[in-house]
Amino acid sequence: MLLRCLAAGALSAALCTPALSATIVVGQPDWPSAQVTAHIIADVLQERLGVEVRLRPVGTIELMGGIDRGEIDVHPEVWLPNGEEIVREYRDVRHSLTLSPISVAAEQHVCTTRETSEATGLKALKDLSKPEIAAAFDTDSDGLGEIWIGARTWSSTRIERVRAKSYGYDATMMLLTMPEDQALASVDAAVATGAPIVFYCYTPHYIYALHDIVTLEEPAYDPNAWKIVTAEQDPAWLSLSKAETAWEPSRYHVGYATSLKQDQPKVAAFLDRIKITEEDAVAMSYAVHVDGRSPEEIAATWVKDNGDRIEEWVK
Template structure:
């Protein structure tokens, strides 16, 4: 019986290892180094891509953790070669610098559509009549989120280092709920654990959410209502670009619909053109990203083990990347 990975390679008409694996002089031991951002779906995706590239192109692939700015800078310098899940417009400043200005990074044009904003468990909407972003400026309604009893209700706005976290701080200032709520930043896994604990106990929870994400598979959540996105109300400057970023920025309407794109180092087009063609054809089903996060977080699956299982069960998806 032919192994699944072998069938993929045969169907793709993969070139021999000798024809594609000649790297530049002085390159690292690995032919390609894939960046791994610090959220579950991105980790799963990076492991899936590692497996597909190794088994179908005969290359040695390493994974390396990094924040968004570090991965982009490394792709620009040639020490890393791929970011599996870039959120746009969250990372617009990095995209503009490295894709548009430097032309050292390439964006895949098969995005996953996404949604982001503040959300609560749906029972909070019904029990406490908290439905709108405007409710966050109401001290009486927000009192249920004062977990430590210090008179300052808490809201999780994201993890340190996420571009969305800075934008959520801008949005809190623009809407005015920074005057009512304690804007908290900490690791996403801690936040999602707190969400799960709150849901199990039927208690209030308020924080930043994005979909696709495993929390929408695991829990019944509702995004708070907001005025429709108006680009004239959005001026976003990231902390890395200006020390006065917060006072110079505004965002007083909903997020524009987000998209998730794979980005890769332009050098792959010259060094491994068949891999570049696969990365250009890459398209991940949106529901798969939520399933990946669910498996890695709530089922505690190892990313490499999950990647093996996912590739074996989604041969048709992988074949699409290899043959288009």
């Protein structure tokens, strides 16, 4: 990493300065459990392993590119299969990215509220391709319903676009991208007035504790019904991709720069042993959003309360 930064020239050398002094840069994507986990990693690295750390807020796709370029060292949550193609390139071809062997189970769906499902008859994801169902979600009278498919920087959002095309609701629904808190405030407002709402959803997440959420039915995951081409591979990625069934059961891992194995073996060993559970992630998500606590403070409390587990990770 040191050599790569020096070779990169004056401009990026400024970005790489922390790496020169062996500072570990931990990327911080914008969803709650990743933010808290980034702080937990930073806290343990600093307090237990005596390493200088800098947190860098960054979108997940850019974060993986940053690891490949040697600008960032750690990704708290690399989601699969969302980032499958990028991971394959960096991990298996360029050997710049390593994923921890431990993962957290996750799920991704499209959701609605129970009230919406009962009022509109929306039960299955393919129902959204029916104009009469989609009409219930049209708030701006343009003839298309509206659905939130994720934040612009998320790796899942491109795939949700592919899913909309594959199920046919790209023709009946306007696919909205926006930050998660804006989208979930729409769910809050819809629940408050009994208005219909439909949106991308994932677990672990606090939203299931806040509202009565229904997951839309889909055919079980079939690898033959999925083909994802990334925008980096082909500008015509959308027309070349398909995703005609539910998501593959998902999972996420801590990811880190492979160079750490040589440069900072203790750090790499710690990152390989981190084990955040699904229950931890739900609690983090709820604490950030519903309790309104800062990721930094939640992480500090978590580290204090989980000394035994952390001891296992750093020994």
